[in-house]
Amino acid sequence: MKENTWFDPFFIFENLSEEDKLIQKNVKQFCDTELRPNVVKYNHDHIFDKELYKEFGNLGILGSTIKNYGGAGASNTAYGLINYEIEKVDSSYRSSISVQSSLVIHPIYEFGSEEQKNNYLPDLISGKTIGCFGLTESEAGSDPSSMKTTYKTTKDGFILNGSKNWITNSPIADVFIIWALNEKHENNSVKGFILHKGMKGLSTQSIENKTSLKISPTGQIIIDKVFVNNSSCLQNTQGWSSVFSCLNKARYGISWGVLGSATECWLIAKEYVENRIMFKKPLAANQLIQKNLADMQTEINLGLSSCLLTANAMNNNKNIINAISILKRNNCKKSIDIVRDCRDMLGANGLIEEYHIMRHLVNLETVKTYEGAENIHSLILGKNQTGIASF
Secondary structure, three states, X not given: OOOOOOOOOOOOOOOOOHHHHHHHHHHHHHHHHHHHHHHHHHHHHOOOOOOHHHHHHHHOOOOOOOOOOOOOOOOHHHHHHHHHHHHHHXXXXXXXXXXXXXXXXXXXXXXXOHHHHHHHHHHHHHOOOOEEEEOOEOOEOOOHXXXXXXXXXXXXXXXXXXXXXXXXXXXXXXEEEEEEEEOOOOHHHOEEEEEEOOOOOEEEEEOOOOOOOOOOOEXXXXXXXXXXXXXXXXXXXXXXXHHHHHHHHHHHHHHHHHXXXXXXXXXXXXXXXXXXXXXXXXXXXXXXXHHHHHHHHHHHHHXXXXXXXXXXXXXXXXXXXXXXXXXXXXXXXXXXXXXXXXXXXXXXXXXXXXXXXXXXXXXXXHHOOOOOOHHHHHHXXXXXXXXXXXX
């Protein structure tokens, strides 16, 4: 065999379009020069430089699939590759891309008025402004329909009350996408609203004691009698299907991203066991080590193949609702298993910050939870198969 195909046995990366290859190359170069050198320090000290958003914007990776308003008009495949490369560095950075693109830009583009698109999208896509997505509440995680945040219709607009928790970017956000039910808490009454920093009654509070996603700014949003006029409502929302459209866009990016974490740790572990000498031979000479490497290679490449098939289906406007749940639950589970095995292969060194593996491991503990934990996606798939809801 003349060529070494162990890393890409299905020729996934070789067969990308030239545009997708270029986007991946540019993002990888950005990650290596701008993100990777400081990631250990920033994680240790809980530092996120919000000026990064302008660099993300200059690179064209915010709202990358949007074809106007300053968007790059890239393919869904390219969006997946962006998440894959970014999360090789840290899940916090991938979260920042995912929230801005899938949970803020996407709902405004899909459900906003032309005025809202013109007012908000150019600055969000360029990174001049930062957004967050207010859905999750302390008592409404996996069951968003039990949210307590409400809106009251008035003559000139709406009055919102409630709170959101575990919201990425909320402490640094300029734009807030807030989801609420009417005062009667009717399940089919959910609406999306665009709020902005400085509105009377709108405040945030940082969550400081996280042990995972430590680079990413996370917090609470307090909404106390906030008045929003009619022009701040996402008028084209269609109930919960609009909410889940945002979540599925994010889940798709996550499914690529976690494989980036797994790939990074796989390669770190591979290099380590090839060079670590024990009993006068490399660790890689042991059968169990080689089996672990083969398992990692297998699961990562099967996961990437599934992501690519889903990207192709999305590019062709297919319904990928079941694919998304399969990808989210499978890729998150397999990735965290891979990273745990990598940690084990490095022994005590796997705990050292400079080897990166432990940071990826604790980050994946969060990523496997948000946007639908593994068991929730099992129930979604079961419902879609049988037509019977178990929740």
